[in-house]
Amino acid sequence: MAPNTGVIERFDEHRGRLRAVAYRMLGSLSEADDAVQETWLRYDRTDVAEVDNLAAWLTTVVSRVCLNMLRSRETRREEPLEVHLPDPLVSRADVPDPEQEALLADSVGLAMLVVLDTLAPPERLAFVLHDMFAVPFDEIAPMLDRSATATRQLASRARRRVRDAAPAPDQDxxxxxxxxxxxxxxxxxxxxxxxxxxxxxxxxxxxxxxxxxxxxxxxxxxxxxxxxxxxxxxxxxxxxxxxxxxxxxxxxxxxxxxxxxxxxxxxxxxxxxxxxxxxxxxxxxxxxxxxx
CATH class of the missing domain: 3.10.450.50 (Nuclear Transport Factor 2; Chain: A,)
Incomplete structure (x- = not known):
């Protein structure tokens, strides 16, 4: 049976944001695409007619998928890597790639992604969702099975580490x-x-x-x-x-x-x-x- 066109179109309206969340969470373009695909599969299997805020629902789903991927990554890693750079987003110096604009909204530099890779998965999720996508702590907390106060503390610790190790670059x-x-x-x-x-x-x-x-x-x-x-x-x-x-x-x-x-x-x-x-x-x- 062919998928419902309207269902696909509704999901595609949010695909750019979901990929941006996943890229910041994972630092890998291929893994971000995998996370978005898994989110689509869960969306396609769910009756979302009663969902009041589809954007928030999808953000929660992709965040949980990314959190599981980060935890699995930690389990597989026998010892910390001395250096592992996230996937860079590269475009011409004079003509930015329009396909990357969603990923680069509120641009996150490679140096910051390096620091994000050093955070524990719950810290990374709390910081990315709150500081980069303005998701309230009371919506993030259930994803981590923690209180909103504890989630706020996770984001605060992450924020200090990012600020100390990856200062904001000159804007011009x-x-x-x-x-x-x-x-x-x-x-x-x-x-x-x-x-x-x-x-x-x-x-x-x-x-x-x-x-x-x-x-x-x-x-x-x-x-x-x-x-x-x-x-x-x-x-x-x-x-x-x-x-x-x-x-x-x-x-x-x-x-x-x-x-x-x-x-x-x-x-x-x-x-x-x-x-x-x-x-x-x-x-x-x-x-x-x-x-x-």
Whole structure:
């Protein structure tokens, strides 16, 4: 039996928001799509005629699905990963991808998603739903089998960790781009003084190579340590392509036959406080890199 067109249309009205919730909860585009698909299956099996607020009902369903996925992920993980970068959203620097606009509404940078990955699943759910989607605590609490007060405390703890580890970036995209361009110009010219001038003293560099040969996974902090991992010279200059990465200034490093990395920059008060590099060949191959 063919599905009812009206049922599909009602669900599709909410699909963008559901995927945005799932992406922030999971940090994985494929897992977010799986969560939305599972939400659709539950919606299709349920008589929602008596549901007063379909948007709230669907948000609850997708949130519970994501919470279960996060808990399952924790169970499978034998030991914490040193660095695991969430899936970046990449689009051309001059033309944002309209399909990503829902995901990037109230943009969440890659650095923030890294911090969200360190939260316990209940903390992540409370913070994401309340702070990013304005869901009241008394609606979140039943999902966690906790009181609204306890749920508020979870979100407060998460908020402090996010604020301390992922400060809000400068809002002006042109200013961000100017700083990132200055970073690459200094690297191209081998100008260490200029590099230092655009880096925050406590800058952090995270690189996720996925275990690929010759592409290490690591995290370092501080100007000196970051400079040790910064490639200088003209060799890669022509391979650096400006891009929007999670709504902020970033680059795709690619030659004609291979994508080498996606780099996201967090710029605060005119200086780079975080550089996040995904250079895992397997994951890069699965991304829609719209920066070309």
């Amino acid at each position: 995209l042109a200013s961000q781009r100017k700083v990132v361009d200055a970073f690459f110009a200094a690297a191209r010219d081998g100008d260490l003084d200029a590099l230092v001038s655009v880096l925050d003293p406590e800058v952090v560099l995270r690189a996720d190579g996925g275990g690929a040969r010759g592409r290490p996974t690591f995290a370092v902090r501080g100007t000196r340590n970051v400079l040790e991992h910064t490639v200088t010279g003209t060799r890669w200059a022509s391979a650096v392509r400006p891009a929007l990465v999670n709504g902020g200034a970033g680059v795709v490093v690619a030659t004609e036959d291979q994508v080498w990395s996606v780099m996201a920059f967090t710029v605060v008060n005119g200086r780079i406080v975080a550089i996040d590099v995904l250079w895992d060949p397997e994951r890069l191959a699965g991304l829609d890199l719209g920066a070309g």
